[in-house]
Amino acid sequence: MSAESAKTAGFVFAALVLVTAAAWIEPGVVTPEAMSDEGEPLFPNFRDVMDVKAIEVIAYNEDQATATPLKVEFRDGKWIMPSHYDYPADARDRLDKTAGALLGLKKDLVISDRLEDHAKYGVIDPLDMKVASLTGRGKRVTLRNGRDEILADVILGKPVEDHPGYRYVRLPGRKRVYGVKTAADPSARFEDWVEANLLRLSPSRIRKITINSYSIDETLGRVTNLQRVEATRDGSDWRVAGTRKVSIGAIRRAASALASIRIVGARPKPRTLAEQFREGKVEMTLEAVMSLRRRGFFLTPLGRLFANEGEMVVETDRGLVYTLRFGEIVAGAGRAAEGSSGQDKGAGSAAAETGEQNRYLLVTVHYDPKVRQRYGGPAGGERTARFLSRKFSGWYYVISGEDFNKLRAW
Numbered sequence: 001m002s003a004e005s006a007k008t009a010g011f012v013f014a015a016l017v018l019v020t021a022a023a024w025i026e027p028g029v030v031t032p033e034a035m036s037d038e039g040e041p042l043f044p045n046f047r048d049v050m051d052v053k054a055i056e057v058i059a060y061n062e063d064q065a066t067a068t069p070l071k072v073e074f075r076d077g078k079w080i081m082p083s084h085y086d087y088p089a090d091a092r093d094r095l096d097k098t099a100g101a102l103l104g105l106k107k108d109l110v111i112s113d114r115l116e117d118h119a120k121y122g123v124i125d126p127l128d129m130k131v132a133s134l135t136g137r138g139k140r141v142t143l144r145n146g147r148d149e150i151l152a153d154v155i156l157g158k159p160v161e162d163h164p165g166y167r168y169v170r171l172p173g174r175k176r177v178y179g180v181k182t183a184a185d186p187s188a189r190f191e192d193w194v195e196a197n198l199l200r201l202s203p204s205r206i207r208k209i210t211i212n213s214y215s216i217d218e219t220l221g222r223v224t225n226l227q228r229v230e231a232t233r234d235g236s237d238w239r240v241a242g243t244r245k246v247s248i249g250a251i252r253r254a255a256s257a258l259a260s261i262r263i264v265g266a267r268p269k270p271r272t273l274a275e276q277f278r279e280g281k282v283e284m285t286l287e288a289v290m291s292l293r294r295r296g297f298f299l300t301p302l303g304r305l306f307a308n309e310g311e312m313v314v315e316t317d318r319g320l321v322y323t324l325r326f327g328e329i330v331a332g333a334g335r336a337a338e339g340s341s342g343q344d345k346g347a348g349s350a351a352a353e354t355g356e357q358n359r360y361l362l363v364t365v366h367y368d369p370k371v372r373q374r375y376g377g378p379a380g381g382e383r384t385a386r387f388l389s390r391k392f393s394g395w396y397y398v399i400s401g402e403d404f405n406k407l408r409a410w
Helices: 003-025 032-037 092-101 115-121 248-258 271-279 286-293 349-354 369-375 381-393 401-407
Strands: 054-061 066-075 078-081 109-112 139-144 150-159 166-170 177-181 206-217 222-234 237-242 265-268 297-299 305-307 311-316 320-329 359-367 395-399
Touching (some): 054 092, 206 248, 248 401, 271 286, 286 297, 305 320, 311 369, 320 401, 359 401
Antiparallel strands (some): 054 139, 066 078, 109 177, 206 311, 265 395, 297 305, 320 359
């Protein structure tokens, strides 16, 4: 071997030693060879949004060090939330948007193969109990098909610096972090997946609001200090009369709030009690009394319902008559999620951000042809009342303290 060849061989050997040492010292560093998957599909088996039959979103709250799960599933011809007592998922546009945002994503940028970088990029699995860090956890989103096969499963992290529209992501169980161009940011908040207008009511249809406020002697089961206020729409304004002073401004705010009630949680009534509400006659059984009382509602032997914080009766020109009863503060309001242990599931996501206390709401509705005749409204109210009565009969609703304060005009 010539001196020049020996010299060249020495350089090659030295380079190999350096590369080997670098790999040993920093095993997670991305090398050009390891970047071979850059540009490939992130979810090669996910090709059609219509294949998605289940969506699970798990968000992490660093302030409270808790993971909030939400699952939406297509079952028996409808979308429901198994994570929230199988409550109907009404926000069809959000379902499509969530699934669509993950379709066709690519591994645009290979960022790192270092486990130590996961917290920095915000891609620690929110459910990973083996990692001690309470910060740097991302949002995990999983899509499944009707055979419970995973179509997409990803941990969404922080936005990528100097790359607008890009986000750090990681596939669960893998070390590699990618930068992916995506606007995906699915919500794990119950209220974002349900109908924004619980009562399906327009303020222009409201003709009369009656407010019944009173005190309940829970020991003796008596109602005292009963006061009544009636607000009647007179053209574009309101006339208010009654035993308690309520401003027209408060009535206007309440009327507007009635058309935008977005519930932040729901609890199922016992099956027998739900059937009785559906039939419009609640019997005074031990199960009914205890279920209602726990939530701040009281049933008399004659079947009359009262509530801790009073009630509101709303008449519309279509003949629909709603009764809203305001009950007890929801136990565990905040970010607590109610599971099998009995904590409050999805009851307090709004309260956690606003500092307001969530409260139970009991809603009933019926059709009164005399009311429609009095106000000369359009037809169709009877059919709507039947639909809403079936919908309301099975649930105790939970509303935010903010909505409660708007509705409680007295």
